[in-house]
Amino acid sequence: MLESYLKSRLIEKKILLMTHIVLGYPSFEECFKIIETMVDAGVDLMELQIPFSEPVADGPVILHANQKSLAEGSTVKKCLDFAQNVTQSFDIPFLFMSYYNILFKYGIDRFAVSMAERNMKGAIVPDLPPEEGQDYLDAMKKYNLDPIFIFSPTTPDERMNYLASFGRGFIYCVARKGVTGLDTDFSEHLDKYLERCRRATHLPLALGFGVKDKNDIDFLKGKTDIAVIGTQTIRLVEKEGVGAVGEFIGSLR
Amino acid sequence: MINRGYYDGFGGAFLPEILVATFDDLEDKFIKAKNDPSFWKEYTDIMSTYSCRPTPVTFAENLTNYFNGARIYIKREDLNHTGAHKANNVMGQGLLVKRMGKTRVIAETGAGQHGVATATMAAKFGFKCTIYMGEVDVQRQRPNVFWMDRLGAEVIPVREGTRILKDAINEAFRDWVSNMDTTHYVLGTACGPHPFPEMVSYFQSIIGKEARKQMLEKEGRLPSRIYACVGGGSNALGIFKGFLDDPVELVGIEAGGRGLDSGLHASRLSSKDASIGVAQGYKTYFLQNSDGQMKETHSVAAGLDYVGVSPILAHLKESGRVRFESATDREVIDAMSLTIKKEGLIPALESAHAFVQAFKEAPELSKEDIILINQSGRGDKDIFTVADAFDDPRWKEFIKKKAEEYNA
Numbered sequence: 001m002l003e004s005y006l007k008s009r010l011i012e013k014k015i016l017l018m019t020h021i022v023l024g025y026p027s028f029e030e031c032f033k034i035i036e037t038m039v040d041a042g043v044d045l046m047e048l049q050i051p052f053s054e055p056v057a058d059g060p061v062i063l064h065a066n067q068k069s070l071a072e073g074s075t076v077k078k079c080l081d082f083a084q085n086v087t088q089s090f091d092i093p094f095l096f097m098s099y100y101n102i103l104f105k106y107g108i109d110r111f112a113v114s115m116a117e118r119n120m121k122g123a124i125v126p127d128l129p130p131e132e133g134q135d136y137l138d139a140m141k142k143y144n145l146d147p148i149f150i151f152s153p154t155t156p157d158e159r160m161n162y163l164a165s166f167g168r169g170f171i172y173c174v175a176r177k178g179v180t181g182l183d184t185d186f187s188e189h190l191d192k193y194l195e196r197c198r199r200a201t202h203l204p205l206a207l208g209f210g211v212k213d214k215n216d217i218d219f220l221k222g223k224t225d226i227a228v229i230g231t232q233t234i235r236l237v238e239k240e241g242v243g244a245v246g247e248f249i250g251s252l253r
Numbered sequence: 254m255i256n257r258g259y260y261d262g263f264g265g266a267f268l269p270e271i272l273v274a275t276f277d278d279l280e281d282k283f284i285k286a287k288n289d290p291s292f293w294k295e296y297t298d299i300m301s302t303y304s305c306r307p308t309p310v311t312f313a314e315n316l317t318n319y320f321n322g323a324r325i326y327i328k329r330e331d332l333n334h335t336g337a338h339k340a341n342n343v344m345g346q347g348l349l350v351k352r353m354g355k356t357r358v359i360a361e362t363g364a365g366q367h368g369v370a371t372a373t374m375a376a377k378f379g380f381k382c383t384i385y386m387g388e389v390d391v392q393r394q395r396p397n398v399f400w401m402d403r404l405g406a407e408v409i410p411v412r413e414g415t416r417i418l419k420d421a422i423n424e425a426f427r428d429w430v431s432n433m434d435t436t437h438y439v440l441g442t443a444c445g446p447h448p449f450p451e452m453v454s455y456f457q458s459i460i461g462k463e464a465r466k467q468m469l470e471k472e473g474r475l476p477s478r479i480y481a482c483v484g485g486g487s488n489a490l491g492i493f494k495g496f497l498d499d500p501v502e503l504v505g506i507e508a509g510g511r512g513l514d515s516g517l518h519a520s521r522l523s524s525k526d527a528s529i530g531v532a533q534g535y536k537t538y539f540l541q542n543s544d545g546q547m548k549e550t551h552s553v554a555a556g557l558d559y560v561g562v563s564p565i566l567a568h569l570k571e572s573g574r575v576r577f578e579s580a581t582d583r584e585v586i587d588a589m590s591l592t593i594k595k596e597g598l599i600p601a602l603e604s605a606h607a608f609v610q611a612f613k614e615a616p617e618l619s620k621e622d623i624i625l626i627n628q629s630g631r632g633d634k635d636i637f638t639v640a641d642a643f644d645d646p647r648w649k650e651f652i653k654k655k656a657e658e659y660n661a
Contacts, residue, residue, distance in 0.1 A: 053414065053546040054532045056426045057269045063413060076544045100267055101531045105545030127267045127534065131257060152271040154433075159273070177271055178431035 002045075002093055002121045002146045002169035006204045006225065009044055015221045016044035017252060018206055020097065020230035022065035023048050024074030026237065028082050032089075033242050034233070039090045041249035044226070047124055048086070050079045050098035057126045059181035061231045061238075076106055084118045093121040095148065095169075100128040103136065112139035122146030122169050130166040137166060148172050151200070153193050160200035170204040170226060173197050175211070181231030184210025186219040194223045217252050227252075258447020261571060263564035266446040267534050272426075275433040280448045282353050287455065296345055300459065303344065303377065304334040307463040310471065310625070315595040316615075323618035325611065326476065326625045327598065328464045328492060337601065337630030338460060338488045339370040343439060345456030347374040350437045357381040357436040361425045363390055363418035363484065364556030364603060365397025366630055367441030372404035374439075382406040385424040387417035390555045397634050415549045418484075418559045422533055442485025443563040446534030450565050454490040461495020464625060472623055478502040478614065481627040482606040483522070483577070484556045486563030488629035493575065502576065504614075505566060506606040508552030509579035517551035521562040522570045523577040529567075532560075537567045553582035553638060554602035556630075580609035586642045588612055589632060601630035602638065 009016055019038050021031055035046065051066040051074050058066065087094055096115060103111045103125065115123065122145050128136060130149065140147045146169030151160055153176060164171060173194065175184045184190075190207075197205050207220055208228030217227045229252070236244050258264045268276055286292040300306040309332070313325040330338040343360075350358060358380045362368030368384040375382035384401055388410045391398055401408050414420040422445070429438045443453040468475055479496060481489035483505040493503045510518030513526075519540070521527040527538040530545055540548045540560045552558040569575040580588070589605040591612070592598050600608060604627070611626045618624065632639065640648040 054419070054423055056423050056533070057271075057430070059427070067414065070546060099532075101539075101541070101545040104531050105528075105541070105543065126269050127531075129266075129268060129270065129273060132265055132267050150270040152269075152273075154271055154274040156274065163270070174271060177433070179427050182431075 001144070003203060005093060006170060010204070010225055013044075015217060015224070015253070016226045017042070017249070018045045018047060018226050018228045019043050019233055019249070020047045020049060020228065022051055022062060022069055022234065023079045023082060024051060024069035024072060025065040025234075026068070027072065028078065030237070030242055031082065032086070034237065034245055035086055035090060037242065037246045038249055039092055041246045042253070043092065043249060045093045045095065047095045047097040048079070048083060050076060050096060050102050052099040052102055055099060057179060059179035059231065061181045061234050065234055076102060080114050080118065083120055087119040095122045095124060096120055097124040097126075100125050108135045109139045112143045112145060115145055116143035120145070122148055124148040124150070124172060126150060130163065150174055151197050153177065157196060157200065160197065164201035164203065167201065167203055170206050171197065171201050172228070173205055173207045173224065175207055175209040178209070180209055182210060184216075186216050191223060214252050258451055260565050260568035263537050263567040264447055264450060265536050267531050267536070268446050269430065271430050272433065275429075276446060276448070278353070282349055283448050283452050286349055286352060292348070296348060296456070297459070299344055299348070300341065304340045305332045306459065307467070308332045310464060310467045311598070312471070313596050316592070319595055320612065320615040322616040322620065323477070323622035323624045324620070325615060326468065326623060328460060328625060328627045330460060330488060330627060330629045331600065331604070331631035335366065335370045335373055336633065337366040337370065338457060338491060339367045339441060339630070341459055341491065342441065342453050342456045342487060343367070343370040343374045346437070346439045346452070347378050350380065351378060353437060355435055355437045357383070357432065358439050359383045359385065359425050359428050359436055360439040360441055361385050361418065361421035362441065363387070363421070363558060364554065364601070365390065365394035365401070365634060366556060368406070368408070369397050369400050369404070371439050371441075372401045372406035375406065376404050383428065384408045385411050385421040385428070387411050387415070387421050389416045390418070390421070393638055394555055394634060395637065417550070417555070419533065419547065419561070426533075442487040443490050443565060444485045444533065444535060444537070444561055450535070450563055453487050454494060454563070454565060457487050457491025458494040460488065460491035460627065461493060464492055465495040468623070468625065474623070475499050475501050476623040476625040477618065478504055478622070478624045479627070480504045480506060480607040480611040480624065482557060482603050482629060483507050483562065483566060484519075484559050484603060485561070486566040488627055490563060490565055492627045493569070497574065503574065504610055505575050505577045506610045507577060507579045508554060508557035508606060509581040509584070510551040510553070512581050513579060518579065519550035519552045519558050519560070520579040521560070522566065523579045535561070535564055537561050537564045553585060553642070554606065556601070556603040557606065578610045580606040584609045586639070589639070598628065599632040600628045601632045602635045604629040605632070
């Protein structure tokens with residue numbers, strides 16, 4: 001479902017944009033405004049991160065956003081309620097991103113039901129390799145949701161094929177080593193990696209980690225299908241407020 | 254990722270994709286080393302020359318007479334180089350790092366013992382070294398920070414989250430995902446993703462191997478009960494592993510903090526406050542809320558102040574093979590004080606948790622019974638915390654004078 005949506009969008013656009021926000025940061029009200037602005041500015045899909053106390057794959061900016069959201073009283077229930085409101089209000093696909101313990105404690109099947117009821121399209125769970133994720137894979141399939149799997153530059157070709165056999169919707173390609181929000185060197189090195197990713201799957205490819213401006217996105221055109229902007233918009237909201245988001249997103253394509 | 258490292262449903266390897274290849278390589282090197290008979294010999298050789306292995310068992314005659322029950326023996330892991338069992342794991346992983354050809358090591362530390370041990374290993378083997386330590390622990394374990402600095406390690410205070418052990422582990426993982434080509438993460442306890450629980454308890458099993466032999470030599474029979482404190486679980490697993498197939502009751506003691514009812518503790522297996530979850534790459538009992546967010550923990554002993562626990566111990570709890578108890582901060586100070594006075598031994602605050610439970614049970618046992626306590630480390634490092642607990646006026650006077658000297 002998500003795959004066909006993305007492929008139809010790609011007929012009109014050279015590259016799609018996916019953005020990432022941490023739910024409840026700076027607040028749920030402001031999250032709603034950020035989403036509204038992003039959708040108006042032409043973002044094609046969004047990942048909504050349910051905060052977790054131990055976000056090991058995230059760098060300082062998203063880590064602090066997780067901690068502050070929790071300190072302000074965010075709960076899984078509030079995130080689910082918010083998601084319901086968002087999917088009813090905006091006409092782009094939304095995904096959840098969170099760490100496995102959030103799904104595990106909620107109950108994997110129950111979580112998948114909640115996602116389907118709220119018209120969420122899929123999930124990205126960065127600490128859940130398919131080897132550990134049978135229950136998750138079963139539940140996602142049962143409710144027609146897309147589990148998004150991740151390639152990294154350290155993933156051998158054979159394992160890329162293995163991961164792609166479980167993935168649906170698209171594959172999230174991590175641009176480099178390290179955590180979210182650090183600089184990425186957009187160079188030939190990345191080309192070779194993306195070629196490897198492309199050979200491993202027929203699914204659209206998203207590239208994230210360190211994508212921050214128009215130059216980066218221009219570089220990625222023709223090499224990846226989706227550019228992921230995560231930390232950069234969170235930084236922007238922190239520095240200049242929600243009002244700056246629209247212009248920033250508009251400047252990217 | 255072939256072997257998932259499960260212990261009856263606990264454990265696993267919940268890894269971000271970027272680390273999968275690193276863990277595959279680590280497991281491969283570890284299995285090869287384990288199957289190479291010369292590796293264990295190399296390991297025991299270095300432990301007998303660089304550290305102080307085999308560490309003795311000491312018969313605690315005065316405590317035995319005082320409690321008038323079971324004969325009390327103490328396994329002296331405090332006599333290792335750097336003063337704790339941590340050296341066992343660190344030197345073992347150091348030998349693996351050499352085999353892997355890496356040039357830098359990183360580690361988390363709570364009490365600072367694992368950090369100091371890692372820093373000495375790095376100095377000896379010529380590795381660069383970075384230690385992550387929660388800001389709260391940097392404050393309460395200052396002497397160990399001083400030694401890590403002297404040993405040439407870079408100590409990074411972690412200001413995220415609860416600013417203790419779990420947060421230091423998160424930061425070490427964040428370093429590792431950037432630098433895995435040159436760097437090995439020397440995880441300090443039998444937790445984390447596979448193969449760490451297996452690997453750390455493999456190196457620590459030297460404690461139990463020695464202790465079993467020593468008890469047979471001294472007494473001609475095995476102890477009826479063995480006591481060990483449980484933070485992540487590495488010293489406990491180390492000694493327990495020597496006795497798993499014997500008719501010996503194994504008792505793990507967790508940090509009861511200000512009491513199990515206070516909520517201010519770090520008891521995952523002996524309280525009702527923990528539930529099964531997945532964090533820091535493995536599945537076990539965690540102190541977490543109903544949403545799966547980790548809670549703050551509390552203990553007078555920084556080394557036990559941790560939200561999770563070894564998946565191997567979670568399994569041994571479920572199977573009933575190990576009994577778990579807890580000791581409060583107050584009980585720990587009292588047990589430490591008694592041990593110092595009666596035996597002239599200074600257990601670390603962590604280790605003193607094991608003494609608390611042994612002292613509760615010794616009088617109820619017969620004089621024919623033998624009990625063995627694992628003194629996982631020495632208490633010198635705790636001088637500031639213990640001085641506060643004793644409210645020692647002469648110590649305070651000394652610190653004030655010292656501060657004046659620095660201000661002058």
